[in-house]
Amino acid sequence: MTEQQSNLIEARNVSMSFSESRLALSEITCSVKTGEFVSLLGPSGCGKSTLLRLFAGLISPTAGHLAVAGMAPEDARRTRCRVAFVFQESHLLPWRTVAENIRLPLELRAVARAEHEKLIRNSLRLIGLNEDDARKPPSSLSGGMRMRVSLARALVTDPELLLLDEPFAALDDVLRQQLNEDLVQIWLRRHWTGLFVTHNVAEAVFLSQRILVMSRRPGRIIAEIVIPFPYPRSPELRADPDFARLCGDLSRRLREAAQ
Amino acid sequence: MNFSRGWLTLVVTIAVGCQAEQSTIPITNSQDPSRSDQAKEVDVSLALNWFPEAEHGGYYAALVHGYFKEEGLNVTIRPGGPKVPVIPDVAEGKVDFGVDNADKLLLLRAQQADVVAVMSPLQNSPRCIMVHKKSGLTKLEDLANKKPFTLAMNSGQPFAQYLKKVVNLDEIQVVNYPGNVAQFLEQSDYGQQAYSFSEPFLAEREKSDPLCLMLSDIGFNAYTSILVTRREMVEKKPDLVARMTRASIKGWKKYLAEPDQSNKYIHEQNPEMGLEILAFGVNALKPLCLPEGFEETQLGAMTAQRWQTLLNQMTEIGLVKPGTLKSDETFALQFLNTATSVVVTPK
Amino acid sequence: MILKRIQSWLINEVVPPVVLFAIVVAIWQWCVVAYRLKPYLLPSPLAVGQAIYNDASLLGRAVVYTGSAALCGFFASLVIGTLIAFVFAQSRRIRSSGYPYFIFLQTVPIVAIAPLIVRWCGNGFQSVVLVAFILSLFPILANGTQGLLEIDPNLLDLFRMNNASRWQTLIKLRFPSAVPGLLAGARTSSGLAVVGAIVGEFFVGYGSKRFGLGYLINTTNDQLQIDRLFAAVLTSTLFGIAIFGLVNLISVTILRRWYDGPVEDQK
Numbered sequence: 001m002t003e004q005q006s007n008l009i010e011a012r013n014v015s016m017s018f019s020e021s022r023l024a025l026s027e028i029t030c031s032v033k034t035g036e037f038v039s040l041l042g043p044s045g046c047g048k049s050t051l052l053r054l055f056a057g058l059i060s061p062t063a064g065h066l067a068v069a070g071m072a073p074e075d076a077r078r079t080r081c082r083v084a085f086v087f088q089e090s091h092l093l094p095w096r097t098v099a100e101n102i103r104l105p106l107e108l109r110a111v112a113r114a115e116h117e118k119l120i121r122n123s124l125r126l127i128g129l130n131e132d133d134a135r136k137p138p139s140s141l142s143g144g145m146r147m148r149v150s151l152a153r154a155l156v157t158d159p160e161l162l163l164l165d166e167p168f169a170a171l172d173d174v175l176r177q178q179l180n181e182d183l184v185q186i187w188l189r190r191h192w193t194g195l196f197v198t199h200n201v202a203e204a205v206f207l208s209q210r211i212l213v214m215s216r217r218p219g220r221i222i223a224e225i226v227i228p229f230p231y232p233r234s235p236e237l238r239a240d241p242d243f244a245r246l247c248g249d250l251s252r253r254l255r256e257a258a259q
Numbered sequence: 260m261n262f263s264r265g266w267l268t269l270v271v272t273i274a275v276g277c278q279a280e281q282s283t284i285p286i287t288n289s290q291d292p293s294r295s296d297q298a299k300e301v302d303v304s305l306a307l308n309w310f311p312e313a314e315h316g317g318y319y320a321a322l323v324h325g326y327f328k329e330e331g332l333n334v335t336i337r338p339g340g341p342k343v344p345v346i347p348d349v350a351e352g353k354v355d356f357g358v359d360n361a362d363k364l365l366l367l368r369a370q371q372a373d374v375v376a377v378m379s380p381l382q383n384s385p386r387c388i389m390v391h392k393k394s395g396l397t398k399l400e401d402l403a404n405k406k407p408f409t410l411a412m413n414s415g416q417p418f419a420q421y422l423k424k425v426v427n428l429d430e431i432q433v434v435n436y437p438g439n440v441a442q443f444l445e446q447s448d449y450g451q452q453a454y455s456f457s458e459p460f461l462a463e464r465e466k467s468d469p470l471c472l473m474l475s476d477i478g479f480n481a482y483t484s485i486l487v488t489r490r491e492m493v494e495k496k497p498d499l500v501a502r503m504t505r506a507s508i509k510g511w512k513k514y515l516a517e518p519d520q521s522n523k524y525i526h527e528q529n530p531e532m533g534l535e536i537l538a539f540g541v542n543a544l545k546p547l548c549l550p551e552g553f554e555e556t557q558l559g560a561m562t563a564q565r566w567q568t569l570l571n572q573m574t575e576i577g578l579v580k581p582g583t584l585k586s587d588e589t590f591a592l593q594f595l596n597t598a599t600s601v602v603v604t605p606k
Numbered sequence: 607m608i609l610k611r612i613q614s615w616l617i618n619e620v621v622p623p624v625v626l627f628a629i630v631v632a633i634w635q636w637c638v639v640a641y642r643l644k645p646y647l648l649p650s651p652l653a654v655g656q657a658i659y660n661d662a663s664l665l666g667r668a669v670v671y672t673g674s675a676a677l678c679g680f681f682a683s684l685v686i687g688t689l690i691a692f693v694f695a696q697s698r699r700i701r702s703s704g705y706p707y708f709i710f711l712q713t714v715p716i717v718a719i720a721p722l723i724v725r726w727c728g729n730g731f732q733s734v735v736l737v738a739f740i741l742s743l744f745p746i747l748a749n750g751t752q753g754l755l756e757i758d759p760n761l762l763d764l765f766r767m768n769n770a771s772r773w774q775t776l777i778k779l780r781f782p783s784a785v786p787g788l789l790a791g792a793r794t795s796s797g798l799a800v801v802g803a804i805v806g807e808f809f810v811g812y813g814s815k816r817f818g819l820g821y822l823i824n825t826t827n828d829q830l831q832i833d834r835l836f837a838a839v840l841t842s843t844l845f846g847i848a849i850f851g852l853v854n855l856i857s858v859t860i861l862r863r864w865y866d867g868p869v870e871d872q873k
Contacts, residue, residue: 058763078769085767091760094864095782107778108768137863157768342827347646366830370646414811415825434729435811437721578829 007031008081008161008193009055014064016050024050026218028064037187037194039204041250042214043258048197049088049165051219055195056085056163068161084159086167090146092138098149099124099134105157123152126186144175155186164196168203177235180206184233201250205243206233213250215257222257225250300333301499306354307339308363311529313456313522313540314484315358317380320521321510330502338528349374349489356503360384361482361569361589362417368589369579373490376590378504378559379482380511383547386418386483387471389443389453389462396450399472403427405448411436412452419452420576421479443467456543460536481569482561483547493591504594508559515545561590649833657837664822665841672803672818673845675731679738680799680849684792687743691750691788695780701751712744716802720809729811734818737806742799746791753787754780786864789857796853800846819845 009032016025024047032038040048053059054066057074068076068083077083084105092101102120111119124134127148138146147167154162168176180203187194198204204211205227213223227246229237237243307315318336321327327334337354339345345357346364350372357374364376388410390396396405399422408431412419422428436452440461443449453459455471462469474480486507492500514521522537549555567586573579631651637643638650645653658665694701720737727733757780765775807820817825819842826835 053763056763056767058766077767083767085763087760087764089760091758091764093761093779093782095785104778105768108765108770108774139864350644350646363830367646370830370832371644372646413824413828414821415828417829432729433811435724435809437724442725578831 006034008034008036008069009195010065010067011051011054012065014051014054014061014066016047016054016059017062023218025054025061026220028219028221030212030221030224032193032195034193035191036210037196037208039196039198039208039211040214041198041201041204041211041254042219043216043254044199046214046216046257047219048199048214051214052085052163052165052195052197056083058085081161082157082159083161083163084154084157086150086154086162086164088166088169090138090143090150092146092149092153094138097135097137098129098141101138101149102134102153102156105153109157111157119156119158123156126155126189127152128182144171144179147171147179151183151186155190158190159192162192162194164194166197166199169198169200176200176203177206177238181233181235183207184231188231201247201254202238205247205250206237211250213253213257223253300328300331302333302335303327303356303499303503304335304337304354306337306343306345306348306357308343308345308357308359308484309339309341310531311336311338311525312532313525313537313544314381314385314454316514316518316521316525316537316541316544317484317511318358318486318507319510319525319528320514320518321506323521323524324510324513326506326509326513327503330506332499332502332506334503346372346374346487349487352489352491355488355492357487358484359487361485361566362573364485364487364589365570365573365579365584366417369583374487375490375493375588376482376485376487376561377493377500377592377594378486378507379484379561380486380507380559381483381544381547382550382553382560383473383475384480384483385455385457385543385547386474386479386481387453387455388412388422388450388474389458389469389471390450391443391447392468392470393447394450394470396470396472399474399477400426402431402450404430406430408432408448408450409434409446410450411442416452417481417573417576417578418474418479420578421572422474422477424576425477425479440465440467443469455547456540457536459543460539464535478568479572480565482565485561497593500591501594504559508595511548512555512558515541515548560595561592563587563590563592566590646830646832649836653833654836654840657831657833658840661822661834661837665819665837668817668819668822668838669841669845671812671816672800672807672820672842673849675734675806675818676738676799676803676849678731678735679802680742680792680796682735682739683743683746683795683799684788686739687746687791687795688750688788690747691754691784692776692781694747694751695754695776708744708747711740716741716805717809720806723806724810731812733810734803734806734812737810738799738802741802741805742795745794745798746788749787749791750784753784756787757783786861789860793850793853793857796849797846800842800849804842 009030011028011030014025014028015023017023028051040051042048050059054061055068055073057068057072057077066073069080070076071080092098093104096104099120102123103116106116106119120134121131124130129145129148129152133141133145138149141149150167168179171179184207196204196207208227211223211225211227212221213225214220215222225246229240229243305318307318309315311319315336322334322336345354345359346367348354349357350367361376361379364374367374388399388402394405394408396402402408402410403426410428410431411434412422413436414420414423414433440451440458443451443458443462444465444467450472451458453469453471455473459469459471486504488500488503518538518541522534522541525537526532526534548558563586566589570579570584570586570589574581634648635651638648643650649657690704694704716737719740723733723736727736761779761783762775765779770778803818804820804823807818808824811821812818819838822838823835823842826832826838
């Protein structure tokens with residue numbers, strides 16, 4: 001093993017089609033190193049969510065080579081690597097309280113019951129929720145709170161790979177920015193490998209080390225941008241002229257990609 | 260659009276046309292060719308209380324042999340069935356005459372249906388409990404000591420309530436009447452409600468050993484297949500009622516003497532009723548219509564005393580509130596006298 | 607707080623139907639008087655009320671017998687229906703082989719099945735329960751199966767991401783998801799179980815001294831005591847409504863975990 005970080009995720013010429021005429025992804029080649037935070041940025045319908053689900057092992061590619069931790073994504077998820085997925089909507093189980101929702105992955109993975117309380121409390125604290133919130137049913141929470149719970153649920157198993165599918169798309173700007181800042185903080189603390197799908201340019205730039213830009217359907221990777229700003233990234237970064245220029249560049253690329 | 264309006268017109272026209280076509284086809288006397296002198300003929304409807312059966316034989320005989328026509332009556336017989344409201348329909352004027360049983364009449368009179376009985380072809384009720392000969396039972400009272408035993412009857416019926424009152428049925432199992440003889444054939448300690456001219460035939464045909472324990476033997480003897488009409492008819496059109504009564508009595512006399520033609524007709528009206536069972540039925544009816552000591556000339560007669568007895572019994576078992584009915588209002592005997600002179604001589 | 611809720615429930619749920627009932631009774635009484643309707647056609651509300659008063663203990667006992675049979679049939683269909691729904695949710699092949707029989711069971715008229723039941727299972731409580739069970743099974747089975755199958759695919763993905771076994775998914779996801787559907791089916795089934803018990807009693811007897819509402823309806827009809835018939839039918843209807851209300855109340859209480867705040871807001 002070299003001292004250079006190894007690739008946790010590798011894709012070579014991956015293509016995906018759902019039927020004869022619907023080609024969703026075309027010849028995707030990319031990689032993500034262990035501990036990296038990478039965003040997939042592209043117009044709506046470009047297949048970025050599909051690519052994420054391929055990495056999660058939820059679907060299989062119709063062509064090409066795909067590996068997570070050196071093996072098929074589903075196998076890796078089962079045996080090698082703790083993977084967590086954060087969906088576009090919080091998808092909390094309505095019949096469970098917040099704490100019980102966060103507990104769910106621990107139950108499914110047969111984590112010792114004695115450990116549950118501690119892990120849940122840590123997760124709550126990590127995501128900024130308090131003990132009182134833990135006892136509430138999901139229906140009594142706001143959209144933003146529910147997304148925090150969804151994140152806490154994903155983080156409770158201390159994942160090595162975190163896949164996020166436009167989790168903040170339904171939230172208002174202020175909340176989205178707040179959650180972006182929180183997410184970066186958590187990543188800096190836990191240093192999982194993060195793959196973040198979004199169509200929001202500013203969000204991608206704020207969060208990531210690297211951005212993979214995708215074209216519209218059938219999705220291809222048309223650009224790879226390294227984000228030069230150092231961590232930790234503060235809210236003031238958004239006012240930085242370089243930040244604005246980078247965002248403008250990317251926006252232009254996206255517009256071209258959408259042609 | 261023109262297209263849809265055309266369809267609508269077509270559909271409406273067909274619907275209206277169908278309404279105009281729709282009318283029940285009357286069962287009239289198809290045998291009488293001479294329909295020229297029909298000016299004074301009166302249309303009359305007669306509702307039966309069950310599907311056409313031997314117990315309606317006399318009325319069909321009057322139709323088939325033209326007795327109704329002779330009296331100037333164009334009679335339409337309306338077959339009945341389960342739960343058909345004969346007496347209410349007569350009370351409402353939906354039909355002119357009806358055939359039903361005396362206990363039913365009393366129940367409905369208690370509900371203020373003003374219908375009266377004018378003639379009863381059967382003197383003794385065919386209502387019985389059918390048991391197996393090998394059960395050793397010889398009379399209904401024996402049921403009190405028979406164990407184990409299953410008795411299938413509709414407990415709500417007046418005869419059943421009376422039976423329960425007179426005979427102690429606590430030791431035996433009373434179940435609902437299943438509507439067929441299947442269980443009777445299978446089980447030997449089993450009895451069911453029956454009509455003496457009907458179910459025993461079915462049991463015998465299946466090589467069983469039926470024995471009828473008559474309800475009339477313990478005193479419950481409601482007039483059966485009686486001819487009823489509403490009081491208004493009796494008061495305002497006595498001549499019509501007399502003619503109807505006369506023709507019906509003549510029909511019953513004919514039926515008991517020569518039933519074949521009538522039975523053929525009944526079979527046509529009710530194919531489920533085989534000719535064999537109808538023939539059996541007539542034989543079973545004869546002793547009921549004309550029991551020992553009863554002259555043929557008296558066929559159809561009713562007595563006030565019998566009606567009072569029935570009313571007492573029904574009051575006793577709680578089906579009629581005491582004091583609500585006067586038995587002599589339930590019948591009208593004046594039409595019977597006009598029929599006594601009629602004698603039917605067999606060929 | 608509780609008092610206020612009861613008050614609001616009374617005003618919104620109880621008073622309107624009672625007022626409507628009173629209006630209907632008034633119109634009924636008027637019709638009987640105005641058209642001089644005879645009792646054998648339509649008894650007056652007063653006569654029916656009198657009959658209820660006279661028959662009160664009889665009707666009360668009948669409600670106990672019929673109600674017991676209905677509740678037993680209902681619970682049987684709840685348990686067995688849920689179990690069969692579980693089995694059906696396992697594979698499409700099982701569903702397509704089994705479903706037609708249950709649809710058949712639903713469409714064959716009970717008046718044809720009931721005499722057969724009497725022949726095979728005899729007279730008595732068990733046969734009435736069986737009729738009630740057969741009549742009330744289908745809604746629970748259908749709604750339960752549907753509830754077990756109709757899961758948000760994202761939730762299924764969530765479970766997959768956590769490497770959940772089939773059994774875990776069934777117990778922790780599918781079954782709780784199916785509960786609202788099962789409860790909806792239970793609401794329908796409870797009413798059908800009452801109807802089933804009454805219809806069953808038309809064909810099945812309990813024994814010489816015990817009789818349910820079905821028996822009373824049948825015999826008062828045979829005896830042409832229409833006022834008592836109405837009394838029995840009215841009692842049956844009210845009983846059915848009470849059962850439905852009870853199941854509804856239980857269902858709402860259970861579902862409170864799914865919903866926020868008072869249930870009225872969810873309508």
